[in-house]
Amino acid sequence: xxxxxxxxxxxxxxxxxxxxxxxxxxxxxxxxxxxxxxxxxxxxxxxxxxxxxxxxxxxxxxxxxxxxxxxxxxxxxxxxxxxxxxxxxxxxxxxxxxxxxxxxxxxxxxxxxxxxxxxxxxxxxxxxxxxxxxxxxxxxxxxxxxxxxxxxxxxxxxxxxxxxxxxxxxxxxxxxxxxxxxxxxxxxxxxxxxxxxxxxxxxxxxxxxxxxxxxxxxxxxxxxxxxxxxxxxxxxxxxxxxxxxxxxxxxxxxxxxxxxxxxxxxxxxxxxxxxxxxxxxxxxxxxxxxx
Numbered sequence: 001x002x003x004x005x006x007x008x009x010x011x012x013x014x015x016x017x018x019x020x021x022x023x024x025x026x027x028x029x030x031x032x033x034x035x036x037x038x039x040x041x042x043x044x045x046x047x048x049x050x051x052x053x054x055x056x057x058x059x060x061x062x063x064x065x066x067x068x069x070x071x072x073x074x075x076x077x078x079x080x081x082x083x084x085x086x087x088x089x090x091x092x093x094x095x096x097x098x099x100x101x102x103x104x105x106x107x108x109x110x111x112x113x114x115x116x117x118x119x120x121x122x123x124x125x126x127x128x129x130x131x132x133x134x135x136x137x138x139x140x141x142x143x144x145x146x147x148x149x150x151x152x153x154x155x156x157x158x159x160x161x162x163x164x165x166x167x168x169x170x171x172x173x174x175x176x177x178x179x180x181x182x183x184x185x186x187x188x189x190x191x192x193x194x195x196x197x198x199x200x201x202x203x204x205x206x207x208x209x210x211x212x213x214x215x216x217x218x219x220x221x222x223x224x225x226x227x228x229x230x231x232x233x234x235x236x237x238x239x240x241x242x243x244x245x246x247x248x249x250x251x252x253x254x255x256x257x258x259x260x261x262x263x264x265x266x267x268x269x270x271x272x273x274x275x276x277x278x279x280x281x282x283x284x285x286x287x288x289x290x291x
Contacts, residue, residue, distance in 0.1 A: 005258050006147045006173075009033025009041040009084075010243075012232045012251045014221025015050050019063065022048050023071070027078060029252050034082040036254040039108070039147040044219040044232075045089045045155050045180040046101070054224050056131040064093035068112045072104050080110030085145045087152060089178035092117070094134075101133045103154055103178055108146040116141040118154040119163060126184065126226055129156070140166045148173040148259065151212075155179045158199065158216070162283065164206035173259050174213040175206060181218060182228035196229055196247075204239035211237045211266035213257045220250060237265045 011029040015022050026047050033041045046052075048071065052060040065071060071090055079086045085108050092102035092115070101118035117136030121129045140163060143150045151172025157163045158177050167175060181199065183192045200216075207214040213236055220230035232245040234255045245251045266272060282288055 004260050005256055007037050007039045007254050007256045008174075008176075008215050008234070009036065009038030009252065009254045010215065010217045010232045010234070010245065011041060011043050011047075012217060012220055012230055012245050012253075013044065013047065014228075014250055015047065015219060015223070017050055019048050023074070027074075029250075030075075030078060030084070030086065031082065032252045033254055034084050036252070038084055038254045040085040040087065040145065040150065042087045042176045042215055042217045043089055043178060044217045045178040046091060047089060047178075047219070048091070050223050051180045051219070051226070051228070053129045053132060054126045054226060056128050060132065061093075061099065064091040064099050067092045067102055067104050067115050072106065072112050075104075076106045076110040076112055079106040079108060083108050085147055085150070087150065087176055087178065089154060091132075098134055099132055100136060101129065101154060102136075103152050105143040105145065105150065105152065113143045113145065114141065116152040116154070118157060120156045120160055122156045127156075140170060142167060142170045142172045151175045153177050155181065158203050158206075161202075161206060161209065164210060168206075168210035168212055172212060173262070174215060174257055175210075177203065177214070177216040179216055179218040179232075180228065182223075182226040185222075185225050185227060192229070196231055200231070200233060200241070203233075204235045204241065207235040207237055208239040208269075209271055211262045211269070211271065213237055213262075215255075215257075218245075220246070220248065237262045238269070 086106040092100040105113040119136040123130040151167035219228045234243040
């Protein structure tokens with residue numbers, strides 16, 4: 001591995017109904033992260049707009065764009081100017097009537113490396129994503145960038161150890177999760193704490209099980225009935241939280257990841273060595289009520 005460390009920038013922002021203003025704010029955040037030394041900059045899920053999946057409204061399909069397209073062109077130019085990798089979550093229009101929740105990766109020379117389409121699509125109160133998004137069909141993806149192999153997953157993918165495992169097995173040096181998740185305005189503090197704790201814990205477990213760092217970037221601010229809980233964080237290869245952002249405020253943070261730690265943890269905690277791959281066929285079943 002050429003690079004033993006990487007400095008990752010997390011851009012946690014609030015969003016407004018103004019798509020142009022959101023892009024401008026995000027570009028400012030990328031520039032700030034780069035000025036702080038970031039080599040890879042990870043953006044929150046669907047950063048160009050409010051989180052529109054809180055309602056089922058056909059007008060929101062107008063927010064989608066081709067990938068590659070206008071946003072990847074803009075961000076590719078910025079990546080080249082700054083010499084940074086950008087991981088950008090976008091609303092993809094693939095064809096007429098066919099849309100995906102997609103993350104594009106721009107390398108440090110501005111090259112478009114490809115995209116990952118969100119595999120797990122939720123459908124819950126306030127998160128009506130199945131109305132908008134077709135499940136991903138590109139499989140799990142790792143992108144070989146100038147500063148390391150980045151495994152990209154998106155939000156609801158966070159809850160699935162299978163997704164993290166497969167991405168890690170494909171050679172990811174670290175996992176990133178662009179995210180949009182929050183608390184309903186009527187929830188109690190205890191419920192809020194429990195939900196955030198579960199969200200963070202499941203992602204930390206992916207770091208432990210796979211021996212690689214995890215970077216999760218969430219939005220903040222109030223949108224409709226939802227308070228997006230921020231709390232973006234970085235976990236080391238054994239799941240220890242080495243950075244956690246504010247629940248309230250916008251924040252641009254740069255954290256250095258040490259890839260050599262993965263070998264140390266994987267050697268002393270050899271979960272990959274001891275996997276019983278001959279015994280895992282049942283995981284491909286929906287449920288084991290019928291054999």
